[in-house]
Amino acid sequence: MTDDAVLDAFTAHRSLLFTVAYELLGSAADADDVVQETWLRWAEVDHAEVRDPRAYLVRIATRQALNRLRTLARRREDYVGEWLPEPLLTSPDVAEDVELAESVSIAMLTVLETLAPTERAVLVLHEVFDVPYEEIAEAVGRSGAAVRQIAHRARRHVAARRPRTAVSRTEQQRVVDRFLAAVTAGDVQGLLDVLAPDVVVVADSGGLAPAARRPVAGRERVARALVRFAEFAPGVRITTPLVNGTVAARIDPGGGFDTALTFVVADGRITRMYAMRNPRKLGRLDTVAELRR
Secondary structure, three states: OOHHHHHHHHHHHHHHHHHHHHHHHOOHHHHHHHHHHHHHHHOOOOHHHOOOHHHHHHHHHHHHHHHHHHHHHHHHOOOOOOOOOOOOEOOHHHHHOHHHHHHHOHHHHHHHOOOOHHHHHHHHHHHHOOOOHHHHHHHHOOOHHHHHHHHHHHHHHHHOOOOOOOOOHHHHHHHHHHHHHHHHHOOHHHHHHHEEEEEEEEEEOOOOOOOOOOOEEOHHHHHHHHHHHHHOHHHEEEEOOEEOOEEEEEEEEOOOOOEEEEEEEEOOEEEEEEEEOOHHHOHHHOOEOOOOO
């Protein structure tokens, strides 16, 4: 393989590698680092021995992501308040790929955080990227039989915790629009109507912006907290971009971006909200991320 062919093979799969790393880490910045580390290792291998560049590159990226994931787990133990994944601005193509959109949603990524690193890698690689168990076994350093057992355990764990998000983009938009209209008008009854009785709001500020440090549950409590927002609404610009494959809300008070909200919608109501307020995590919402399977 010539030097140009080596670079071309990597470039062709770069977006895939970023997506794999992001789903394993929940951080675009760390996913970028994994992609760079993957390139450095790819450039050094004997390419004459590589039969499937995609599989080989995914294997390298997975190993690098697992190494980083174990380090990040220790760092997150000291995080101030709730930790949420770094949100990404995504294209309509991602939203239209239902399986990919669900896998990169903030709701799903928070569930993946509850898995052990190897469980997360096995589940993501097999369920989202259709990587055969034998290739996953090579990537994570386990036997094929062990990987199948890990996959079964991880699927059961996620199935018990994953929010149900199987609604159309049109339905998401309709519910989010109702919610935002009620918030900006200070309409308590409107909020109660659009929020599920057991709605939960999780906020992530990293201690760098005002936010509840524990989840807020119950529509009355959530509505009371949100209705105060109406006092500031006249100077606030709100848009509804696609974030992590779903309709979200971007809040820009006084021209400065300070909050991204993503939602889980079921039966015409919001069941969960994720509020990202950590300014260090909002930098990827100005440029569309290239995600692909």
